[in-house]
Amino acid sequence: MKFFARTGLIGLSIVLTLVCSTAAMAADWVNVVSSKTGYELIKKSGSGSEKYAQFGEVMIILAGTALNDEIIKGDPLTSLPLRPGETLYLVTTKDPAVFNMTFPGTRTVYREMGFIVLIAGETAGMNLLSKQSDFTKVELLPANKVILTAPVSTGSTRIKTEDATARFIELLDMKAFLQDLTDLVNFKTRYSYVAPAQKSIEHCEKIFADMGYTTRLQPFKIGSTETHNVIAEIKGTDEKKFGQVLVVGHLDSTSQSPRNDAPGADDNGSGSAGVIALARLLKESGLKPAATVKFVLFMGEEQGLYGSKAYVKELSAEERPTIKAVLNLDMIAFDAVAPLSVMIETSAFNRPMVERMQKLALNYADFTIQTSFNAWGSDHAPFLQQKIPAVLTIESEFATNPHYHKTTDLVENTNQDLCLQILRLNAATLYDFAINPENSN
Template identity: 35%
Template structure:
């Protein structure tokens, strides 16, 4: 393949998400591009580059050109949890660093090997595999929405939904998170993990939900999913709304018994499921409401894959939305920001969550249709509309999967805003008539 040149550019005012890359690339006469939030990366061959720079000058774009060129097959997009890719491969040159999302110079043989890994630490994609619904060579890795425009266009808050949103409490969320983090570890096959299951099941049952457990295989050992349900009042055509997180934690710096508090990953999401269940305990739900704490996520999404396999085709078709929370507690951006990550099938859920953010919170919203590394993928792979809600992507919590993922790293203001957004979306979805969802 031909060598390519690379340059970066901040998105100019007025070229807003989610298709800023298309607008900006048109100004550069057809150079291919990758959008990383508020930044665009332009790619072009040596023969194209003089035209690219001339077009940039005419358009008033300030390009930051990378010296030299590199083989196009070495360019890869990495989607990582925390800094797990960089921790494992510190010598790989990073060309663009947006926390969860990287552009790297990676040997293609190593890239193909890494792409086959089953653990959810990171994913490696060729640029053409990014934003699969896109046409041409202009791809969006993730985009930043115009929060001001979203709020200007949003409806006034619904009083009933606002009532449930207002029940989100720092006091109870913090207590629940502290109780989970106090366990020495929540490693999926440990006795301490079973203690965590006891904690969350008891709390969910106390709110009036019908609870159950699923035993899941981990390839030589076992773990558990905890499921809580409330059947909707609607007819047989009613749908189901799921709120999920993984309950397990891990410490990659030691053995399975090593301390793994997992405050952000994913104690924050697990305590968040409990908090949303508390806020919605007396919601008038037309549709079925399901809360799930998954086991085995850190070993390869075992819990969510097991749950999805347990659903019949008819049950899968009833799933209206899956709202997954994985790491909602680290402030990685100057403004409190949430990343909504799904695929094309989950675009209505992405849009609904973004609207809930604009109506009921002060969150800045980032979006991506490049799903990876968490339990939402298990649902998406079977065609169900699932979205990961996770702390904003521009930086990242580099202490996950260690003994240092502790309570002092949690930004409770951010976590509570994400919980308010999710609560509002779920409350509205549950109240919608079966013919409207």
């Protein structure tokens, strides 16, 4: 339902004219208020005609005259008139360059954490829609939806230390993680088209093989260049019942001079070393997973999610529903402003999995967490498009990382504390879905 479309507005105006026949007819207003205030206002109004979208602690409300008088009195953060012919657009991007762009002919309502809400007329709207890519989604602002949940600080709860999940997580080897990350950066570049990238692929396959995993390289093409995904597998003791769990991240990197200098420490050495760390953790624990677990490193992400698309394409119709959870780690190492913060992202259909992860975050990690239901722009997207449950974990501050896609994306600019906390959440999820799925609720 896209209530913000022009036709919806005409309908809304008619309703409001009838209801508030004594009030002076005015244009609709776009307001940004605190989410708490927003929900109270909507409840109080009771007309059901206002449209809203929640982004964490703030809410965008499109309101006609009556409610708007209330909002204006309450001193909104932003209040802009919606003129005839104008519509609200939502841009969801994982590309900081797009995030920081100015869009001619539009007015900005909101811009945070990779989300931009804009008012645009028809021409500017067409221009916006043309910005859509594998990393940027452009749509009419969906109505009456939580796009991004309010932040929850998990550190305020007591982290469990005594149960089986906690004992499993404690085995995470962050020294080995840092060494793997450093080794990946030392390839100088993992840009999909160049020889060092192929070396890094072979390097990672060897790491998995040395741990005892069954490995294979999955070939695919980016244009005329052949490259490979790295796949490491351990069979579950009851795959029939518990299916498979995938832990994935993209190994490739890019920069302003990608052929010879694209260190990609945060993007996505951190996620790749994280996938390796979880594989090591599983082996070190000595536990036999009930579900089959696959650790997958994708190439060609930066050119347009080529690796994950190739992976999903190769899945048979029978295999797809056996995948119970995909954990995508992409950029887990940047955090400039305290407290440590993370966004987990999925699609609305996958609410059960994300709710399990939210619960695990409260019990086993220490950060501020927000959930986005507007998935786009990384390797979880091709899975979600096929209705395969997938969740991305990503640093909340990715859109403001000054080293993104730069030759300065180096290990020294990573935050190892954030890596640890995000890996703790993913380790707990791996335990919950693959090792002890029977007892999960």
